[in-house]
Amino acid sequence: MKISEFQEMIKEVFYDKDMKRGIDGTFRWMVEEIGELARAIKKEDRKKMEEEIADIFAWLCSIANLSGIDVEKSTLKKYPGVCSKCGASPCECKE
Numbered sequence: 001m002k003i004s005e006f007q008e009m010i011k012e013v014f015y016d017k018d019m020k021r022g023i024d025g026t027f028r029w030m031v032e033e034i035g036e037l038a039r040a041i042k043k044e045d046r047k048k049m050e051e052e053i054a055d056i057f058a059w060l061c062s063i064a065n066l067s068g069i070d071v072e073k074s075t076l077k078k079y080p081g082v083c084s085k086c087g088a089s090p091c092e093c094k095e
């Protein structure tokens with residue numbers, strides 16, 4: 001499944017609820033999931049980490065749907081297969 005297909009599936013399943021909640025409320029839900037991922041990382045709970053990563057990505061797609069942003073297009077534009085700063089893959093930027 002492509003990212004665009006996943007985003008469309010999220011739209012079909014959740015768009016009405018996302019619309020009613022609004023972008024601010026939807027963003028707060030995603031932040032809550034990010035907090036849960038932080039706790040899962042701290043506990044080294046890999047199963048929980050998998051679940052939280054899935055939740056965060058799904059909520060991110062909901063936010064994109066509410067904004068009319070195409071996740072696949074915008075991410076590939078910014079991350080075209082090489083680092084956008086140094087132009088290399090793998091990235092050779094100093095952290």
Ligand SMILES: [Zn+2]
Nearest residue numbers: 083086091093
């Ligand atoms: Zn780089």
